[in-house]
Amino acid sequence: MSQSRYANYVDYGVGIGLRIPHYRHILEKKPVVDWFEIISENYLVDGGRPLQVLDQILEQYRVVQHGVSMYLGNASRPNRGHLRKLKALTRRTKTPWLSDHLCWGSVDGRYTHDLLPMPYTWEAVETTARNIREVQDYLELPVAVENVSSYAEFHMSEMSEWEFLNEVVERADCGILLDVNNIYVSSQNHGFNPMEYVNAVPSDRVAQIHVAGHTKFEKYVLDTHDHPVLDPVWKLYARAIERCGRTATLLEWDDKIPSFDEVHREALKAAKFLPKADVRAVA
């Protein structure tokens, strides 16, 4: 059994991101997969093939929604039109929780379509927590916020990233989607100890964990999601699982996407780190 209240104490095991190149394989072969994570925005449409495929997937699999454009860290309030569509989709998918990123991305109605890093200030803590509370109240679902990978730090920051994350989730009373690859990427770009980050996260708030691949460039590391998970990320994952217990885990692979079987094989590597259901986590 899962130890996560966000999953209603249901064991979600290891899932993979539902991606278009795999549609046919999944629908025809019906592989055994613990669950799929969908990018909500891909299905916030009024009709056509995306919803048809989603309905077929929902007939056979558990689905959890993950968003990329709620921009919970925006100085402005959440977009109600977006939330209305999102709520309709949550009723369709029956997602037990919903995640999006701890970031900002639009200003005055203009969208960057990027997950821009937050300045870690007290004002940002309050603003982001207010937005998350508003979203949770509107959607009537638990929200989990994902730490993003970043390439920049703000002069105005007043705390570390993990301190910021902890303050936000406490004030918002929400969950965390802990992306251990993003922690690793940011640690390389900003020179902090990634294990310190993992150790600082409140384990009882971790609803889900992401693992993914990244790419090293000469002067920075980029979160590319285009190849297998690297060893330092598995080490962080192992520690996160040690602290959080069995937690819904998902592999993200978004670019240069290989066959379904290859992605699934990579995801299932996470299973060896997961304790048996009756083993308690250590904080």
Place this chain on the structure above:
Amino acid sequence: MSAPSRKSPLAAVQSAMARAVMRPLGPREEMQRENAEAAQAILKPNDRLTSFDRLQIYNQQYWWRLLGTLAEDFRGLRAVLGERKFDRLAVAYLTACGSTSWSLRDLGQHLEEFIREHPELTAPHHPLALEMARVEWARVIAFDGPENPRLDPQRIVGRPASRIRLGLQPHITLLELHYPIDEICRRLKRTEADPASNAVSGGVRPRRLRVTAKPTAKPICLAVHRLDFSVYYKRLEPEAWRLLLALRGGETLERACGIAFANSLEAEQVTTSKVQGWFALWMRFGWLCERC
């Protein structure tokens, strides 16, 4: 936009960074020097990257992501204009209009209007480019636009045509074209022959293709629509096209038929038979619905 001094520190820094991120890239796809001051004011350097370098990562990602999306959604337009001219148009469009939706699906929603207002950006291919942009946006609508419950014929049986008003599925776009855009699109699709072209892999650009076309002798009446979850182009007789347009405009069936055949010299028996045939086809396609 309100004056920066009236914004909270968080709103001010987000405005300043968004402005810098959305500023077009300079030569060699590098960030423009005009962003240097904002970079220094907002971001810390580290031992490997200056503030400028760090902001440049976001500036480049913004443009590569949005240009990649437009190139993907408007492959035909790109093939008409060529890569360089398409990129100039796309940068001008995004600079002027940006993205005003949380969904990248909507990124091209104002492109037709922008091309119409800026013919110099598509010259000397302006008429062809404009029509291609219209068809390609219609394709986006046909792909995932809404579908209303199909018309139940029993509901109109016995009602006089003067009292019947019918709806047309919202995913259908009716276009009058002067170039064979439907044929060009089919040809492009065959030529691309890329089975993974609908992959989510961001920024992957389609193969370089160029197309040209001559205007057709007569206008083409086209419906871009969805059938069994696939997008199709259907050429229509001008009378059928006018009839559908009139129905969509809210005319009664009787009045719509009158508009469709206003200049026709055909006998009533012939036109009646044609209308019956069209309606049978449109019902099979699920094009007709109750008026909302």
